[in-house]
Amino acid sequence: MLADATEYLAEHGIDQPRKEARLLFELAYGQDTAWQMIHPDEPISDPMPFFGFVQRRGKGEPMAYLRGSKGFWSLDLEVTRDTLIPRGDTETLMEALIRHRPDRSTVSSVLDLGTGSGCLLLAALAEYPAARGIGIDRVESTARQAAKNARLNHLEERALFCVAQWAAPLAARFDVVISNPPYIPQADIGGLMKDVADYEPMMALDGGADGLAAYRDILPCLPNLLTPDGLAILEFGIGQGDDLKELARVAGLQVVELCADLGGITRAIVLSRE
Incomplete structure (x- = not known):
């Protein structure tokens, strides 16, 4: 066999x-x-x-969908075709968060934009036991799956999930805003591996003509979403760092750090209010 x-x-x-x-x-x-x-x-x-x-x-069906689960950080998450499969590269954002906020008592509120499986929000709440958080996704079935993952990891009392277009309904500030938005340029989607292009949710991959459409929506909102000492940490694609730095500058944000993943690829940007 x-x-x-x-x-x-x-x-x-x-x-x-x-x-x-x-x-x-x-x-x-x-x-x-x-x-x-x-x-x-x-x-x-x-x-x-x-x-x-x-x-x-x-x-070409991904192994994670066959299993129905995927490990991320310290968590075991249920994944379906409603959710992007969490990847090790995305743990770069968690490493950056802990590096900049090593004192676990300094984070009390977390916002995850485009939460998907809930992996980033739930990992952050697991690391910062005094924190509560909100995860937002544009798709109701995806938000429901993230809420289920919160229950499976015993974090449901500190996590709330909403269906919305990015941060549109919010009038609050957060110590941490974290996000892995779609960043694949439309012209590159056809060249993705079959197990990604044919199975994972296209809405979580398609970043518009240049891959930066979501960032143009998110970055201008960040000054009003962050507390005075708050941090925003966003994942991005290969070669997009310089463009993101300029978008951040225009939005009135300060670039704190660009972070590389374990493969040495610059993967995340850390931002603060000016």
């Missing part, structure tokens, strides 16, 4: 097909790689659950 699955996945362009086959076997039967290696001749009465997952993966 593993050999057939490995061959099938390789033919369909899946990287590390043997490893993925073992992960899919575990997903189908609950038996991890160690068990599989110890019991290579174990008879399997019903191969269909396994090969069903193999076919879906071969078509």
Whole structure:
């Protein structure tokens, strides 16, 4: 079964097909790689659950959607096709937040714009136990999924999720505003990997003609959303840093830091009020 699955996945362009086959076997039967290696001749009465997952993966469906979950920071999050899959690169924003606010008592309010799975807001609340937060998304089903993740991680009493266009309904200030908005230029979307372009929500990817449409909406709002000592931390795409710095300057914001991810790619910008 593993050999057939490995061959099938390789033919369909899946990287590390043997490893993925073992992960899919575990997903189908609950038996991890160690068990599989110890019991290579174990008879399997019903191969269909396994090969069903193999076919879906071969078509490009992301492993996180097959599992229905994805780890992010210290959390385990339920993910559906209503939510962008949380990625390790986005943890750069959490690293920046903790670097600039190491005292866990200094953050009492957090706003997450474009919350998706709720990963950033919930990670921040997990790190800052005195904080409460609001997550906003444009899609109701996505906001509901984020609220479910709050319950699954026992953070529901400190997190509220709303459906809105960015910060439009808010008249409050926050110690931290955090966001991973869509930033893929429209012309680049066709070149994305199949498991991204065909499965993840397009609204969470499409950043307009130059990838910066969301930032033009968000940045002008930040001076009125931040407390006097507040920070905004936003993720952005490759090569967009200089344009974001200029948009921030026009919006009356000060660039505190540009942050690189573990691959050395500049991934996030930290902003404050001037």
